[in-house]
Amino acid sequence: HTGVPVFSSDETREAIEEASNHIHSTHTPLIFPTETVYGLGASITDPEAISKIFSTKGRPPDNPLIVHISSMDMLSPLLLPDFVLPDTYAALIERFWPGPLALLFPANPESVPTTITAGHPTVAVRMPSHPVARALIAVSGKPLAAPSGNSSGKPSPTRVEHVVRDLGDKVELILDGGACGFGVESTVVDGLAADGNLRILRPGGLTVEDIEDALRSQSRDHTHIPQVLVYRRDYIDKATEMAPTTPGMKYKHYSPSVPVSLLMTSQPPPDVHTTSLFDLVQSDLRLTGDSQSRTIGLMVTDESPLASSSLPAGHKLRVYSLGSAKDLSVMARRLFDGFLTLESEAVDIIYVEGVEEVREGLAIMNRVRKAAGQVYWVKESVQQEDK
Ligand code: TXA
Ligand code: MG
Numbered sequence: 133h134t135g136v137p138v139f140s141s142d143e144t145r146e147a148i149e150e151a152s153n154h155i156h157s158t159h160t161p162l163i164f165p166t167e168t169v170y171g172l173g174a175s176i177t178d179p180e181a182i183s184k185i186f187s188t189k190g191r192p193p194d195n196p197l198i199v200h201i202s203s204m205d206m207l208s209p210l211l212l213p214d215f216v217l218p219d220t221y222a223a224l225i226e227r228f229w230p231g232p233l234a235l236l237f238p239a240n241p242e243s244v245p246t247t248i249t250a251g252h253p254t255v256a257v258r259m260p261s262h263p264v265a266r267a268l269i270a271v272s273g274k275p276l277a278a279p280s281g282n283s284s285g286k287p288s289p290t291r292v293e294h295v296v297r298d299l300g301d302k303v304e305l306i307l308d309g310g311a312c313g314f315g316v317e318s319t320v321v322d323g324l325a326a327d328g329n330l331r332i333l334r335p336g337g338l339t340v341e342d343i344e345d346a347l348r349s350q351s352r353d354h355t356h357i358p359q360v361l362v363y364r365r366d367y368i369d370k371a372t373e374m375a376p377t378t379p380g381m382k383y384k385h386y387s388p389s390v391p392v393s394l395l396m397t398s399q400p401p402p403d404v405h406t407t408s409l410f411d412l413v414q415s416d417l418r419l420t421g422d423s424q425s426r427t428i429g430l431m432v433t434d435e436s437p438l439a440s441s442s443l444p445a446g447h448k449l450r451v452y453s454l455g456s457a458k459d460l461s462v463m464a465r466r467l468f469d470g471f472l473t474l475e476s477e478a479v480d481i482i483y484v485e486g487v488e489e490v491r492e493g494l495a496i497m498n499r500v501r502k503a504a505g506q507v508y509w510v511k512e513s514v515q516q517e518d519k
Contacts, residue, residue, distance in 0.1 A: 137267035147307060148264065152272040154305050161185045163281045163295050164268050165309025166200070166260040168232045168317050168337050169288035169468070170295050171278035172303070173200065173268075176210075182247050182277055188302050190284045196250040197277040198234050198318070199257045202269035210255055210275065212238040220323045220330055220358050223350035224343065230261035232318040232337030248277045258318050264309040280317060287386045287468040287503070290315045294472045315465035316495045319343070323358075332362040335494040337464065362494065386468070386503040388475035388482065390429070391416070393506040396486040397437055400509035407508055409441040409483065416481055417447075429479035431470040433457035436485050437512040450479055460492035467496055471503060 139145040154162050159180040161172050172188060174181030176199055186193055201207055204225075215238050217225075224233060239255035249255050257275075260266060269276055280288035281295050281303075289295045290312040295303075314337035321343070323330045330347075332340060344360050351357045393416065400406055417426050427448040432438050434456050443449060452470040455462030474482050484500055486507075487493045501507070 137263070137270050139267065140263075144264070144267075148267050148271050151268055151305060151307055155181075155268075155272045155274060155276075158304065159184075160304055161188060161278075162305040162307070163292075163299070163303050164265055164276075164278070164307045165262050165292075165312060166265045166278075167262040167312060168260075168314045169290055169312055170281040170292070171200070171265070171276075172281040172299070173276035173278035175272065175274035176244060176248060176277050177274060179245060179247065182245065185277065185279060186247075188299060189279060189282070191279060192284070193247070194250050195279075196252055196256065197248045197279050198320075199244065199248065199255055200265065200269055200276045200278055201257060201259050202266040203259075206269075206275050207237075207257060209243050210237065210240055210257060212240050218323055218328065219350065220328065220347060223346050224321070224323075227346045228338055228342070230259040230266065232258075232261075232314050234258040234318045234320045234336075236320070236322040236324055236333075238324070254322075254324065256320055262309060262312075264307055268307065285387060287388060287471045287499075288317055289472070290465070290468050294469070297472075297476060311465075311469075313465065314461075315468060316492070316499060319495070328356075329359040329361055332360065335362065335498050337492075337495065339491045340494060341491055386471070386499045388471045388503065390475050390479055390482050392471070392482045392484060392500075392504045393508060394486050394500050394504035395438060395483050395508055395510045397510055397512070398486065398488065400511075404509050406511040408512060409438055409510055410443060412483070412508060412510070413447070413481075414444055426480040427478070429474035429477075429482040431467075431474070431482060431484040433463065433485060433487070438483070438485055438510065441512050450474060450477060454485070457487060460487060460490075460496065463487065464492040464496050467499060 151162055155175050159178055161174040161181050161184050163170055164173055172185055174185055234256045236254040236256055239249050244255045282288050282298050292308045317336050319336035319338040320334035321330050322333050340360055340362050347358055425446055427450055429450050431452045431454055433454050452474055454466050489497050
């Protein structure tokens, strides 16, 4: 946690020094890689650059930004001076920083401008683990406020070419750190409530299971283990719409410009109508009486029964692999790349296979549901269709 960068090459050092100069002299945000997704960052002490973050993304001003730090020294100046770190936070920081975890703290209004907090009394802070992100923060000596580096409402970028396609004309400097390892954004956690429990405001790269495990080890000798409250959707109960979440989650999110449908291949809830991919394509693309050839994008796991579905004749199928259903971390890493790759290939529609909401599956399904206009339960019987 010292924050002293070690550079892999002179080229890397020079790029980071240039980016640091950019932060200090241009009043303009820049793109940098993190282990979750690419960010559009600016110093928290540069109101002009912060305001350009919002205009570049088309982001509503009531959606607060996460502040990124490279060392623990940078944390306390951001917080109310009398704030005492709860045991839960100490355990999470010890175990998961640097990494894909953003924690809510009472913000010090003298150091954190209200443009960043959107007027909330709290500030979300995280210490990224990506070496380029940490070196940039350490060399510039400035905590960086950074949302994901995409136009508001689009999937977050996980590779530089995603950024170039979306914001290439609007940003002056992009640091390329290769493909992001997690591929979904950080987990946003609020542990400030008086009950001592943790609330997951946004599921993300750090899993709830790992957080629960950290709390269990921390309170091994105690009788009370704080709870981790998370709201799983069942697609049926409207009350879950009222669950606590981040201000950002009320906006339409993660959507490619192509229509997306979520296909559930698990056991359907009682009374839910099931369909087949063949019938869905037929009705979604309104194929009756139309001879135009379409391209159907299918994002599925390697084991998926959907991959061998039969489709209406004369149309192209573009399958994007989400990897094995046995490794949800690969699926998380590939999800946004799948949306953005299929979108760039101009498919006419995207079908994405749902997964169980455990581990990374919770963040995956959260993103997929926000991208998808429709949810269907699909029953594929490969044997029958082969006849
Ligand atoms: O992984 C990530 O967190 C990436 C990388 C760049 O670090 N950043 C990111 O930022 O995803 P953004 O702005 O796209 O999402 C931040 C989320 C939003 O949903 C926002 O509402 C929430 O965090 N958030 C930020 N500050 C908050 C606060 N004080 N209270 C509640 N939610 C907050
Ligand atoms: Mg975002």
